[in-house]
Amino acid sequence: MTQEVRIDRDGVREVARALRAAHARWMETLARAQRARHALAAAVQAAPGRTFEAAAAQTAHRLQQGGERLLRLAETLEKALQRLEEAFAEAARAVEEGWIAPPLPTTPLAVDGSGEPLPNQFVLRFRAEGVDLPWNAGCGPMALSMALSRLKGRPIPAQAVADRLVRENRLGERLEQERQEKGHLPSTVSYYTNDAHLRKTAQAYGVEGQRVYLDGSSSEAAWAALRDQIIRPRTAVIALVTAKSRTTHDGTEWAAYGQRAAEVVISEKDRAKGDGGILTGSSQEGAGETAHWVVVDRLEEREGERYVVINNPFHNRQERYRWDFFWKSINQGARHGSQWWVVRLEGEPNASGSKEEETR
Numbered sequence: 001m002t003q004e005v006r007i008d009r010d011g012v013r014e015v016a017r018a019l020r021a022a023h024a025r026w027m028e029t030l031a032r033a034q035r036a037r038h039a040l041a042a043a044v045q046a047a048p049g050r051t052f053e054a055a056a057a058q059t060a061h062r063l064q065q066g067g068e069r070l071l072r073l074a075e076t077l078e079k080a081l082q083r084l085e086e087a088f089a090e091a092a093r094a095v096e097e098g099w100i101a102p103p104l105p106t107t108p109l110a111v112d113g114s115g116e117p118l119p120n121q122f123v124l125r126f127r128a129e130g131v132d133l134p135w136n137a138g139c140g141p142m143a144l145s146m147a148l149s150r151l152k153g154r155p156i157p158a159q160a161v162a163d164r165l166v167r168e169n170r171l172g173e174r175l176e177q178e179r180q181e182k183g184h185l186p187s188t189v190s191y192y193t194n195d196a197h198l199r200k201t202a203q204a205y206g207v208e209g210q211r212v213y214l215d216g217s218s219s220e221a222a223w224a225a226l227r228d229q230i231i232r233p234r235t236a237v238i239a240l241v242t243a244k245s246r247t248t249h250d251g252t253e254w255a256a257y258g259q260r261a262a263e264v265v266i267s268e269k270d271r272a273k274g275d276g277g278i279l280t281g282s283s284q285e286g287a288g289e290t291a292h293w294v295v296v297d298r299l300e301e302r303e304g305e306r307y308v309v310i311n312n313p314f315h316n317r318q319e320r321y322r323w324d325f326f327w328k329s330i331n332q333g334a335r336h337g338s339q340w341w342v343v344r345l346e347g348e349p350n351a352s353g354s355k356e357e358e359t360r
Contacts, residue, residue, distance in 0.1 A: 009081060012081050013078075016074045016078045017074075019073055019074035019077070020070075020071070020074045023071045023074065030064060106297060106298075106318075107149070107150045107236065107295050108150060108155065109316050109318070110142045110313065111145075112159065113160070115155050118142070119316065120138075120313075120314060120315050121138030121139050121314055121316065122138055124138045124141060124159055124162045126165075126166055126171065127163075129172055131172070133166065133171055135193075137192050137197075138313065139292050139293040139294075140197060140198055141165045141193065142161075142162075142313035143294060143311070143313050144165075144201060144202060145157065145158040145160075146158075146311045146313070147202075147236035147295050147345050148161065148202065148236075150236050150295075151207055151235075151347045152347070161201065164201050165197055165201040168201050168203075169197050195211050195341075198343055206348075207345050207347035208345070208347060210343070210344055211342075211343060212342055212344045213336070214226060214339065214340055214341065215338070216335060216338055216339050216340035219324060222327055223306060223327075226299065226308075227299050230298065230299065232344075234347060234348060235344060236344075236345045237296040237343070237344055238295055238296070238342065239296050239310075239334070240292070240331040241291075241292050241293075241326070241329045241330055241331055242284070242289055242291060242331045243277050243278060243280060243289065243292035243294075243314065243329070244277060244280060245289055246276050247274030248274060248276070253275055263325050264278060264319055270315065273315045277312050277314020278312075279325065279326060279329035280329055281328045281329055282329065283329065283331055283335060284332050285332070291333055292312075292313075292331075294311065294312050295310060296309075296310055297318065299323070306322070307321065308323050310326075
């Protein structure tokens with residue numbers, strides 16, 4: 001049971017003052033007793049006097065320890081109150097200076113049917129009637145599975161979301177129509193997930209998705225607009241950015257994309273996976289770059305800097321970027337003049353659909 005903590009600071013101070021006053025009276029009484037003891041011991045010079053002196057000294061020592069305990073208790077109460085006030089003052093400064101991020105849930109990473117994290121977005125398969133579809137869109141359904149898991153409060157396997165995306169958007173029929181028109185399916189991977197695919201698929205899970213246009217007139221305005229979206233209850237945000245389309249296995253291109261340690265925070269183990277999928281700091285897609293779906297998990301402000309934390313489907317990991325770098329990486333396809341758009345998902349936990357249906 002949660003109980004409200006109430007602390008009467010004035011009451012604590014009053015108790016501490018009373019303990020100090022009691023200590024002073026105690027020590028004064030002890031001093032008078034010691035003077036009387038010495039006088040009595042001096043009056044009796046024989047063995048009985050020495051015995052009395054020894055016994056009285058032991059008693060005085062115990063009494064002195066009692067007085068010291070009173071003083072220590074008073075000091076402990078005063079110190080505890082001081083530390084409590086310092087802690088609240090520090091928390092107040094943290095809030096004022098933006099060190100504490102909004103109380104947002106951490107978006108889970110993508111998992112398979114057994115709940116194990118997936119290594120990357122490329123393990124997903126897009127099939128219709130037993131035929132693999134030429135669909136280069138693993139980031140879309142993987143990002144959607146992360147967002148759905150956040151909203152549902154339980155893991156939604158990424159492959160199940162990819163299968164649902166194929167069914168709900170009738171991708172097999174679309175490609176079959178193209179095959180009939182051209183006489184064959186395209187030999188290259190050339191199909192991508194758009195926001196309509198994501199919104200249609202989310203709806204099958206009882207989650208409402210919509211394209212939301214935000215103020216993108218400046219980095220400051222964009223920060224405020226995005227913050228207003230992600231602090232909404234029962235909401236997840238998916239954004240379109242520009243990222244590397246492949247991994248440089250020796251990691252030589254990290255520096256080429258301006259990725260200093262302060263900008264991309266990942267573990268050394270994750271760094272060993274490669275630099276594919278990292279944001280490029282450019283909205284325009286160039287050689288080796290592509291439009292890429294990511295989930296915005298939270299915004300952070302600390303020590304005068306701003307950061308955005310994302311779930312990146314490419315290597316299925318969470319990454320932290322400096323805000324100005326992330327803002328420059330918003331894909332040109334999501335920018336419209338002084339506005340930019342994101343996909344906002346809203347839904348109640350377990351809004352519809354059984355667990356068995358969702359994991360099919």
